[in-house]
Amino acid sequence: MRLLIKKPSRLGLVVFFFLIILFSLLILSNSLSHFRSILSDNLHGGKKPLENIIIVKIDDYSIEKIGKWPWDRSIFAELLKKTEDAKIIGLDLSLFEPSSNDKSLIKALKEMNNVVLASELTEEGLNAPIFNLPHHGYVNLNADSDGVIRSIEKYDVDYLPFSFAIYKFGWNERALFENKKFFINFISKPESFSFINAYDLLDSNPNFKDKIVLIGVTAPNLHDAYFVPTSNGVAMSGVEIHANILQNLILDNFVEKQSRISILLFVFFAGIFGMFLLSQIRINYTIPIVLILLLAYILNSIIIFSRFNYLLDLFFFPIALLSFTGAGIGVNYLEEKKQNLHIVNAFGKYVNKDLLKEILSRKRELRLWGEKKNITVFFSDIRGFTTLSEKINPEDLVSLMNYYLTEMTKIILKNKGTVDKFIGDAIMAFWNAPIEEKDHSYLACKTAVEQIQILERINKELSRKNLPSIKIGIGINTGEAIIGNMGSEERFDYTAIGDNVNIASRLEGLTKQYKSNIIISESTYNAVKNRLKCKKIGLVNVKGKKLPVNIYELIVR
Template identity: 35%
Template sequence: MKRTRIFLAIALLASLFSLGLYRSQFAFIEQVDLRLRDARFRVRGAVAPGPEVAVVAVDNKSVKEVGRWPWSREVTARLIENLSAYGAKVIALDMVFSEPQGEVPDRTLARAVASSPNLVMGYFFRNEMQQIDPLALEQLSNAKVKFLKLEEGVTSVPLTEFASLDANLPSVAGGAREFGFFNQIPDYDGLFRKAPLLLLYDGDIYPSLGLLGLSRYLDKPVLVDVAPFGVRSVAVGDLPLSVNEQGRLALNYYGGTASFPTISAVDVIEKKVPAQALKGKLVFVGVTETGIYDMRATPFDPALPGVEIHATVAANALDHRFLIRDGRTLGLEMGCMFLLPLLLALLLNTTPRTMVGLAYFSLLSGGYLVLNYLLFKHASLDLSFIYPLSPVIFTYVGAEAYRNLVIEKRGRYLKKAFGSYVSPDLVDKIVKNPDLLKLGGEKREVSILFSDIRGFTTLSESLSPEELVRLLNDYLSPMTRIVMEEKGTLDKFIGDAVMAIYNAPLDVPDHAGHACRSAVKMLERLELLNQEFAKRGVPQISIGIGISTGEAVVGNMGADIRFDYTAIGDTVNLSARLEGLTKFYGVQVLVSEATKAHAGDGFRFRKVDLVRVKGKHEPVAVYQLLTGELKFQAQFEASLALYRAGEFASACEGFAAIAATGDKVSELYLSRCREFAAVPPPEGWDGVYVAQTK
């Protein structure tokens, strides 16, 4: 739970930090994010716009056949007249006629303009101050937004404002009904991703060429709602446009150059266009010839003709293909900024492995990238890449730093501290959940195993130091592995003796059974070792094992400069006493009554005696853990019952029969029975044997 809380705290801090970046909108981060979002267009590829919009281009073919641009205004007039004759519903000119060309050419163009009821002329705002014809300003005043709603509290409109403009000659444009600006405003990096639909001039709001062309095409007015924070909405009649607070429309580009049906201007002038090619369409007229047109770098095309940006504005509206970046996208981004890092933190908390954590991070990040693209492709939602992913990155880096600097450092310490005397699976549990470990000391039920080599002093005297060390290593190594295999903790080596703890430092269910199985495996392994010793000419060895179960205090104990994980208490002392009694009773394994009770099925025991061990007043029942079949067990139990009842002569007969088979315990009882038969025990004798040695 502690690690979970830390990981969740890292995720929350990562989200809050990313939120700060999100609100600050640093230019560099914004540029990187915009470039990543641009890539979606190239992955998606070009798509076809609707049939309502077309482009008539003053292209290379037109310049070659008609002559260099600008053309004579008689030619331009013929172009406008022929477009009307072809049935174009609206003609929008992405050009301005600000300089006189001559009385006759200007008058000819003026007649064509006046005779075209759905012609939208273009003009250009600029910041450089220049003299403007009052008649041109008067014409332009009719082009400003007429249906404008200013909400309470609006003191200024946050639109880009210009100081001057290039207007059409009043003598040419006097008969025009509509005027729309064709300015474009790039992003930080020079790419054109948004089209300004509204600009501010001399305190009034003016619509763009694309917006006015759309208005004339739908025959509905432009409606603008301005709130204190900026533009709330822009609509053409009942068709709302997706704009930001600066009145700009995010362009959902269809492709590169010539994404729209494009017709050469010279073909219109010479009437070589199919009759139905332009009928009922919104036609944008502009220059596309290399070297004389306004190049616009876009996510799709580094040199898109500016006229196609106006066409894109109108087509996006007519196709309802707005690139949406509003409250919905902001809500999704904010949700991802908090939910994704929290989810990653929970996933990272479930695994201790760096590679698995990296896989989770990659899966979550990749999932968001795919989701972002699918929402863009199918729902036109313009979600950020950087800001929702940044807290995921920060969470992963923070969590991995914490894992490596704290958790894995602690894990390495724990492995070093316990790896030499705890089984590998227990070490893994300790490392994964160190909170389970109480190193300061605790009282808990354990099983303690003591084993010792019989006659080790005599054995050591018969071997050289090198042979003795080799023999000990050959013996202790497999015995240690057996302890660890059975989930025991190797407490210590005491010369030739082994002490092991079961059920500490971590819980080990059936710890008494594990201790008993360790004893059985030790005896089996000892038989194989003795065979090897015999081949090497080394004396064979025998061992005694004592096991007791009960409460003990376990933990790190010792001095401040040297301590070990160990156990202390009566249970530990009893197991040591039981190991010592194995020599007295002539058996290999003795266990306490509590061990027998907790060992479970699968083991066979013989009750050996009631013993009052040194240091304890209360007697304990001790049992022999049987590793083979005991044919005379029923007879032994009957003889033992007679012995405790004081019928020593009868017990003597039974023990004598069993002792003849070589049973050392029966030999001991036979000797006792004969002694008590000769000299009866004192009155009140309880049948308890008092051990005089440890």
């Protein structure tokens, strides 16, 4: 697998910044928090509850055995007496209105001094318990838009949440509940803590020394249950949610979420990596690499959450990686299509179909905007063309030229040459560019021989059309030249320039003087002498060269 880093195109940059802005707006607006929360919910659970947290549940069984709800408050007094040796007791019950039998409960509360009662925040203010105790906390739980409880926060500056009031009273009197949102680290599915139902408690004498006891309703008909990240379709009682919060406070392991700025940075790097790196790899490599990266990210997120209670965003980074990679592939496809069209327009008429396919398949290796390269240059010219053009009418001249140039071009293309240009009756071509061709000198000479050989057939056809026969001269030189797209901003061609190009042209001019069909330079001769028959002409002065050079006639058999 070979990765060539390309300079980003204008379209690629536009798409990149468009997606960056789009993701930034989505992240900063928090508009997709619902989907993000659903994904992160799956990370919760798999932890053990603290053994010293006990929940006394008022369930359907207890109500069936003890009697219809609401119970006489003397029963609550009995429950408190059964748990009086606990370190602290949280009574998650609505005791906001007096009843006919409050005396026994008041007596129990005054004697114990380790009970935190439940209060409730309403639009009118605080609904405090009727018993004038200093320790109470509001039990309000606010669900997200999808009805799931995921966090707790300070809803009123003057009052504390129920679980924090228990923590402050039992562990740290100096603790301050910060004015921010705390994300609850749910330990496991509903009913994972140690439970005992109220009826069984009244009928036994368990030891609650050093325990934290929470008393609350769990019966479904009493409507104090909520969906949480670990619910899996089963609601969790409010008292158990408070137990989870209390455990988070004791262990200091609330969930810390990735900040929006951090998510933006992740998206930015996903954009660069996906759009400008992954998208340049072959598609059959890109898909597995993306899948491996996503899997690695998810596995790391699980490990980080499990060990450090830090929640990496599971929505934006994967979506960004997929989006930017997909966009990069799309942009590259359009750019490649545009580049292919440019190459076809540039070379379609000047190279054969097989060579064009090779150019397209190896276009990343092309250097179309200028390079020095060893090539073989070919020039051919019709002898006496000026005289010929004066003897026949324009229509016949055009017909002759089109027929001749077509036949000559076919031979050049067949031998993997690049037709540079037609200059009147002259043809310029070269080999070894844009695609490397080791045998370029031989192929150029082979082309020249075949063109001379086919002249007999061409002249017969011209004779049949009552057109004059023609003779040509060909000059070939091998050497370094500058190759690339040259021209104006409106129009340019892929061509070759330099002294070695000029020498090939001048060798063609010498064919008439030496009465030869094909003259080649010494550099070309050295490349083909073991394969083609050549005859040394001798030293000649060539314009552009200070010293005379050897030239050779290529013999046509």
